Amino acid sequence: MTKLDARKAAQQIVEKNYPNCKGALLAGSVVRGQATNTSDLDIVIFSEDTYFSYRESFIELEWPVEAFVHNFSSYKHFFVSDKERAIPTLLRMVAEGIVLKEDTRLHRIKQEANELLEAGPEKWTSEMINIKRYFITDMLDDFIGSSTRGEDIVIAGALAERISEFALRTNERWLGSSKWIIRSLKQYDEAFAAAFIEAFDLFYKKGEKEPVIQLVDAMLYPYGGRLFDGFSIGKL
Incomplete structure (x- = not known):
């Protein structure tokens, strides 16, 4: 069986595992053109059915998957945490992410991530x-x-x-x-x-x-x- 293209696989995974989500992004090395044989699919999910953020890992369609599930406000805590730690994990995923499932709010969230990335981390005293x-x-x-x-x-x-x-x-x-x-x-x-x-x-x-x-x-x-x-x- 031939492994599905990353974007097609991610699309199917979102449709199957998160059918009620409002928006979804594909990020990570497969988007940056840096994928290797061990690369996974980093998928950011935005849902109104969850009251808290969570992360889960699984294998689907021969792809290892890392799913980061948020609602439309919980992601803000992680943006703040990224800036405080100076490690832009979610910021980078959202900024670079390719839209798999469209929601008009995603554009505002991506803009917010890009602005924070461009501003950089807090200056050391x-x-x-x-x-x-x-x-x-x-x-x-x-x-x-x-x-x-x-x-x-x-x-x-x-x-x-x-x-x-x-x-x-x-x-x-x-x-x-x-x-x-x-x-x-x-x-x-x-x-x-x-x-x-x-x-x-x-x-x-x-x-x-x-x-x-x-x-x-x-x-x-x-x-x-x-x-x-x-x-x-x-x-x-």
Whole structure:
């Protein structure tokens, strides 16, 4: 049996599983042209029959499906949460989504998502930047001082997330998780993303720490560099 085209499959899935919904969008990698063999269908459902938002996963028509079900007000909570976390999960799905089932309210919701995406996340305060500098410095010290390969690997992974967060948030850019870390870095600055990938690639392949250390120092330099001496939090 040949697997149905993503849009046709999504259309049938909505008709079968959410026949009373008012609107539906297809989003995710299949819409962006980045689908792989393991990609799923991200479908956003808008219904007047639910009083709360929920998410469910299932397999239909040989497609793994992630359905995000909302009513016409509950989605707002998730838009606010996306902005506060600086991870635009639902915002991006709604903004990029292809309409599977039309409702005039979808246009307003998509416009709202696009405006919030364009505005970007909340700007970090100088206090927040210093807090992040301190914890990156602390983690970098652990990375430099560690002589155990297993610990090195775990610290490097955590450090990579801290570095990406700092680089993106200090430049008022949206964050990502998992594969979206690299995608978000590339959207922000191709050169920085390339340096990031190269530094960690050299560490994981050859155990070289210096490129990661240099990357961190170059990133922190405009904000005062590493921070330990004199740092305080919560002191009255």
